[in-house]
Amino acid sequence: MQIIEISEPGASDQSEQSDEIVVGIDFGTTNSLIAVSNNHKAEIIKMSGGLELLPSIINIIDGKVTVGKTDASKNIIRSVKRLLAKSSEDIINNTTLSSLSDMLVLGETTPKISLRGTEISLPEMAAEVFKVLKSNAELALGSSVQKAVVSVPAYFDDSARGQVLFAAKLAGFEVIRLIAEPTAAAYAYGLQNNTEGTYLVYDLGGGTFDVSILNMQLGVLQVVATGGDNMLGGDDIDMLLAEYLSKLSGLKVSTDLIAHAKGVKEELSFKSEVIFDGNIISRNKYEDIISPIIERTVKIAKDTLHDAETIKLDGIILVGGSTRVPLIASRLKEIFATPIYTDLDPDKIVALGAALQAENLSSKSNTLLIDVMPLSVGLGLYGGIVEKLIMRNTPIPFSITKEFTTHADNQTGMQFHVVQGEREMVKDCRSLANFEMIGIPPMKAGRAKVEVIFTIDANGILSVTAREVETGRIHNIEIKPSYGLSEEEINAALTIAFANAEQDHIARLLVETKEDADSVIIGLKKAVSETPDVLSKKERDELDNAINSLQEVINLDNRDIILLKMTVLNKIAEGFIQKHLDKGVHLHLKGRHIDEINNN
Numbered sequence: 001m002q003i004i005e006i007s008e009p010g011a012s013d014q015s016e017q018s019d020e021i022v023v024g025i026d027f028g029t030t031n032s033l034i035a036v037s038n039n040h041k042a043e044i045i046k047m048s049g050g051l052e053l054l055p056s057i058i059n060i061i062d063g064k065v066t067v068g069k070t071d072a073s074k075n076i077i078r079s080v081k082r083l084l085a086k087s088s089e090d091i092i093n094n095t096t097l098s099s100l101s102d103m104l105v106l107g108e109t110t111p112k113i114s115l116r117g118t119e120i121s122l123p124e125m126a127a128e129v130f131k132v133l134k135s136n137a138e139l140a141l142g143s144s145v146q147k148a149v150v151s152v153p154a155y156f157d158d159s160a161r162g163q164v165l166f167a168a169k170l171a172g173f174e175v176i177r178l179i180a181e182p183t184a185a186a187y188a189y190g191l192q193n194n195t196e197g198t199y200l201v202y203d204l205g206g207g208t209f210d211v212s213i214l215n216m217q218l219g220v221l222q223v224v225a226t227g228g229d230n231m232l233g234g235d236d237i238d239m240l241l242a243e244y245l246s247k248l249s250g251l252k253v254s255t256d257l258i259a260h261a262k263g264v265k266e267e268l269s270f271k272s273e274v275i276f277d278g279n280i281i282s283r284n285k286y287e288d289i290i291s292p293i294i295e296r297t298v299k300i301a302k303d304t305l306h307d308a309e310t311i312k313l314d315g316i317i318l319v320g321g322s323t324r325v326p327l328i329a330s331r332l333k334e335i336f337a338t339p340i341y342t343d344l345d346p347d348k349i350v351a352l353g354a355a356l357q358a359e360n361l362s363s364k365s366n367t368l369l370i371d372v373m374p375l376s377v378g379l380g381l382y383g384g385i386v387e388k389l390i391m392r393n394t395p396i397p398f399s400i401t402k403e404f405t406t407h408a409d410n411q412t413g414m415q416f417h418v419v420q421g422e423r424e425m426v427k428d429c430r431s432l433a434n435f436e437m438i439g440i441p442p443m444k445a446g447r448a449k450v451e452v453i454f455t456i457d458a459n460g461i462l463s464v465t466a467r468e469v470e471t472g473r474i475h476n477i478e479i480k481p482s483y484g485l486s487e488e489e490i491n492a493a494l495t496i497a498f499a500n501a502e503q504d505h506i507a508r509l510l511v512e513t514k515e516d517a518d519s520v521i522i523g524l525k526k527a528v529s530e531t532p533d534v535l536s537k538k539e540r541d542e543l544d545n546a547i548n549s550l551q552e553v554i555n556l557d558n559r560d561i562i563l564l565k566m567t568v569l570n571k572i573a574e575g576f577i578q579k580h581l582d583k584g585v586h587l588h589l590k591g592r593h594i595d596e597i598n599n600n
Contacts, residue, residue, distance in 0.1 A: 020147065021143055021145050021147070022148065022149065022176065022362040023036050023045070023137055024036070024149045024150075024351055024352070024353070024355030024357065025148050025150045026354060027081060027167075027168075028206065028350075029079045029234075030055070030205065030206030031055055031206075031347065032056050032129050033052060033053060033054065033350075034133040034136070034148075035354065035355035036137070036141065036358075037359040042352040042353075042356050043352075043355075044348055045140050047132075048136055048139060049516065052348065054067065054132060054136075055068045055069075057076060057078055058125055059077075060076075060103070067128050067129055067131075067132045068132065076255070077100065077103060077125060078255075079100050080100075080129070081207055082097060082206075082230075082233070083101075083104075083111065084122055084126060084164065085159035085162075085163050086111065087111070088110075088111045091106060091111055094231065095239060099255065099258065101113065105119055123166045123167040124167075124170060126163070127168070130167055130168050130171030131171040134172055134173065135509065139509070145173075146173065147173070147174045148168065148173045149176060149178075149179055149355070149358040150179070150354065151181045151184045151350050151351070151354045152179070152181065153205070153208040153210050154181060154212055154227075154228055155226065155228030155374050155375070156460075157230075157374075157420050157430050158430075158461060159430065159432070162461065164178070165178065165459070165461070175459070176358075176361055177358075177458060177459060178458075178459035179354055180223070180226065180374070180460075181205070181210055181319065182203045182210045182211065182212035182214075182223075183201075183223055183353070184349075184351075184352075184357065185317060185344075186201050186221060186353070187221055188344060188352040188356055189317050189341070189343070189344060189349065189353075190216040197216060198214070198216075198312065198313055199213075199216060199315050199316065199317055200212070200213055200214075200304075200305060200315075200316045201214060201316075201319055202317070202318055202319065202323065203320050204232075204233060204297060204320045204323050204328065205320040205322060206320075206321070207230075208229070208230050208232070209297055210226065211300055211304040212225070213307075222395070223372045223395075224372070225307040225308035225372070225393045226392070227300050227303060227307065228300060232293065232297070233322065234320075234322035236293055237265060237290050237322065238261045239258065239261075240293065241261040241264060241286065241290070242257050245257060245261055245276055245277070245281075248276070248281075251277070264276055264286075265286070266324075269324045269325060283326070287327045294327055294328060294331055298331055298332070298335055301335075301336075302335070307393060308393075313338045314338070314339075315339045315340070316339070317341045317349075318340060318341065318346050319350060320346055320347075320350075321346060323342075329342075372393045372395055372396060373390055373393065373394045373395075373396050373398065373456055374460065375420050376392045376421065377390045377420050377454060377462055378390075378420075378429075379402075379418060380417035384427060385424060385425060386423065386424055386426055386429055389402055389454050390456060396456045396460060397455070397457050399453060399454065399456070400453070401451050402451070402454070403452075404416075404451075404452060405447070405450070406440065407445055407446075409444050411448065412438065413436050413438045414436065414437045414450055416436070416437070416464075417431065417433075417434050418431075418432040418435075418464060419432060420462075435464070435466075439473050441468075443470075448470065449468070449469040449470065450467065450468050450469070451466070451469060452465070452466050452467075453465045453466075506559075510557060513559050513562050513563060514555075514562065517554050517566055520550070520569065521550060521554075524543070524576075525547070527577070527580045531579070534576065534580060534583055535576055535579070539576065546568055546569040546572045546573070547569060549568070550568075550569050553565050
């Protein structure tokens with residue numbers, strides 16, 4: 001495929017604002033990350049607790065929404081990303097999706113979450129993850145963060161992309177670009193290693209599977225073909241394993257058992273066997289259980305490579321935490337006989353790539369990234385067949401004009417049905433919009449002409465404009481996803497989000513500070529119990545008083561006082577911590593020969 005030259009929309013405007021921070025966000029099914037890049041060096045922004053990965057878990061604790069808590073809770077929403085743009089029917093008919101939350105309200109076209117007697121949309125729930133990423137980034141960078149490049153699965157359709165955009169907007173982000181996850185990963189990999197050639201990106205996350213074939217040359221990264229399955233991911237591996245554990249133990253498949261299955265899966269990535277409820281689960285048995293899922297991914301990868309008409313691959317880049325399953329790398333190497341690359345952390349590589357693209361778009365750069373349309377877009381015609389107007393794997397941005405005419409005398413209107421998908425019948429594709437062009441001058445059938453312009457922007461978002469040729473009348477069609485929100489709901493959600501933005505930010509910082517204080521207290525108490533003899537009575541009393549002083553204010557809604565008490569405690573604890581560490585090292589080395597230590 002010929003490499004085409006395009007200029008990034010608004011690049012000149014953005015380059016004038018090169019000092020403005022633009023972050024990269026990987027909104028993930030299992031974990032979410034935020035990163036920033038300077039001088040082509042991207043790094044993950046750590047959360048207030050020091051972790052780089054924010055679990056994409058939303059809990060309702062004491063009637064309040066919190067994000068990232070992994071402890072067991074009845075009021076919990078996992079993998080909200082998988083639920084975006086899904087209908088109630090989609091969720092009911094999928095065992096994995098229906099197990100993601102007990103708080104789902106189904107039965108309507110648009111599923112929602114029930115919270116304190118109020119029904120909340122899924123994009124609003126997803127926005128909670130974006131809000132935490134935003135507040136932590138602003139805290140770490142010491143500056144307001146308004147703009148972002150956000151990654152999405154390559155095979156996300158227009159509805160799902162739109163809901164990710166909306167969730168980010170609710171959190172206060174202006175999304176300057178959506179970037180496909182495999183493309184972001186390849187972007188990070190290519191810049192990091194100055195790589196050239198043709199690579200297959202195999203991206204298996206918690207809830208989606210994507211494959212992209214990319215051609216990387218100096219300064220140009222072009223997506224040649226993409227494929228995937230939005231209903232396939234690590235969650236499905238967990239569910240298969242949970243069902244097996246249920247048969248072994250007699251336990252009912254529940255959120256707790258699925259969590260145990262996830263733990264078993266992770267252990268079997270580096271162990272040959274794991275014991276669960278008195279039963280031994282070998283890696284061989286585990287691989288037999290999950291092999292149908294892995295083989296599905298391999299088939300999709302082979303089909304995508306065939307679409308790209310690529311004869312030789314220079315390598316396969318693994319992306320997503322689920323690729324740590326050893327069977328994946330071994331099967332890919334066996335099938336494709338090409339090197340497997342895991343140089344960059346598969347959990348972080350997408351966020352790093354998004355941050356690099358954010359820097360690229362916000363500054364003068366010669367790097368060109370050409371993505372493709374993941375799914376075909378077309379119109380439903382008479383008889384329910386689909387005429388595809390923009391084919392999948394078309395480089396974007398892209399625009400095409402199609403001319404239509406009337407089929408009856410004096411016809412003054414035309415109805416159009418926009419669909420997305422690869423099937424030939426309308427009923428088998430995703431409906432994006434129904435619209436009508438009115439005001440056509442009455443004339444004989446076949447004489448009137450209406451031009452319909454389909455435009456895909458660099459984010460992969462579709463817009464449609466209809467123009468009647470005789471009068472020049474233009475009708476802009478706003479594409480609303482079938483499972484989206486009403487205008488009233490969107491406006492109400494935005495109004496509430498903006499009105500409470502500052503208050504929400506302050507409240508979140510207070511909660512995070514309290515959690516940090518709790519962690520400090522627990523850690524110090526544990527250390528004191530392990531090495532009580534390293535402190536004099538005076539030192540012990542001083543440390544205990546400082547701990548108690550912090551404990552007394554920890555439940556107050558005054559973040560400044562808590563931070564002050566934490567600072568005092570940390571200063572007092574410095575000497576003890578050093579003595580505690582020194583004794584730990586001494587106990588570790590005591591009685592051991594130098595050769596024994598070196599061998600370890």
